[in-house]
Amino acid sequence: MSGDGRKLVMTSIAIVVTVAVLPTALLLGPFFGRGSTSRLAAVLTFVGVLVGASVSLIGYVLNHRTERRLGQEQEEQRRQLKLEAAMRAGQLVSPTESGPAHPAALASGLLALTKLDYADLAVALLVDLWSADENEGKISDETAILVIDAALRSTSSSAQLVAAELLCRNAERLDACQSLHWPSSVDGCWIPSFSPRTKLLIVEALVRMTKTSPAEEGALRSVAVRLYGIWRDDPDDRVQGCIGKLIGKIVERLRDFHYGDFVHGSQMVTIDDLDRAARSASENPDGYLAKLTDDLGEHLCAWAASCGPQTLRPGALSTAAM
Template identity: 65%
Template sequence: MRAGQLISPADSGAAHPAAMASGLLALTKLDNADLAVALLVDLWAEEGEEEQKRISDETAILVIDAALRSASPNAQLVAAEMLCRHATKLNVGQSLHWPSAVDGSWNPAYRPKTKLLIVEALVRMATASEPNEGALRSVAVRLYGIWREEPRASVRGCIGKLIKVVFDRLCQFRHKELVHGIQMVALSDLERAAASAAENPDSYLNDLSDNLANRLKEWAPSCQGHPIGPGALASAAG
């Protein structure tokens, strides 16, 4: 009840963003991730909206993370949909702009549509972000985390197609391994994933994955130099 009161409009109009954020995060702690992520549809500012009247991107990502970790397939799907919808205003180099549930980790039990939305969100976010070496590394290790844990060959083939694009560019930087959290991703691991690239038997899905790969292919060559904003050093860890 208290969580609902925090989200409800105040006497003076809309609820304060901090109150809305508290209410949404409280819902996730009360195992109501379904409701919390559904409320993002109205509470997460679209690009160009007055963000002071809505919750921040960082709060939204925390709610999405909770929904992706929940046992509810519907909450997971809505979370992936919202992540994809807002991807172009997020920064691939910022840890607070990507849910930790799929940051080097992956849930093979996600429904197919949920998986595809998350992958598309990552590509959309990357190609809308400032192109630099840190951004390229982040994309590579996140895609590899999906590829490593995904059991379906058809999905791995699509992910391998995307990894191949960023792998080719990473080779030009002469990296031998990338740090990702507490894990090390060797360039040979990425090469193995890239070698799995395959056409999808569903021609429609294959065309869509080709489109995403082409977006990355156009973006990757412009990735050069190091990020200079806050958290630049941490970008070395994926």
């Protein structure tokens, strides 16, 4: 028994003795007086009740402490098993004696780490495994996006920042019309708790991915819905003003295709929604950021102007539900 447990038992015994002896001392004073037999019976009954209640209390407290200790031990075991599983997943990513790990092993290791809540470690390993040069990349774009998505969903601000940086760094190799090329955590929706740097990197990644994607109607719809999701869900006026400026660069071209609404899962984004977002455009008080936003907006505008009808290629139908 631990020191705290022994102290608890001794304290409880002291309470039992106190509540038992004190009433007895008070009531046994006239023990030899008149009615002493009935008084003694009452005292004994009272003491018995107190002792029984005190023993029950001691048992309850000890049982509670035992359950808490067992819970702590089980939690420690779970953490240990989780750490061992993470180490085994890390071994899948490590080079072997025969050479670099197989891409399938790399993907399995990284995704296993995200499932074990080690998204920060997974995205850190991704830095060396996902290169902007397709000839040097060791894992597929789709696997990298799954790891980035897990990192963005995590509660680690550092993991979110690294994920956003990697997404921006490799954005120009991604295709805006491929749903597996963009994290679902920010696909038509947003996480407003992102740090300012993480937000800027994701927005820049979205624009860079779009302007290097095929200039097609589907890609134009995709970027419109994704930008609107950021504008709708972020309460920061400066973020809304920046996104409103970008939406304003593409909304007229969207109108040329004569569509009034755009489906995104269970939500509907209308051309009126996009117009309202565009009207919120404002200049960032930071002149440097304002210039960067203007440059990105001009690139996006030029790309949108060249967009033609959607070609029938794999995944073309899914772009209608962006």
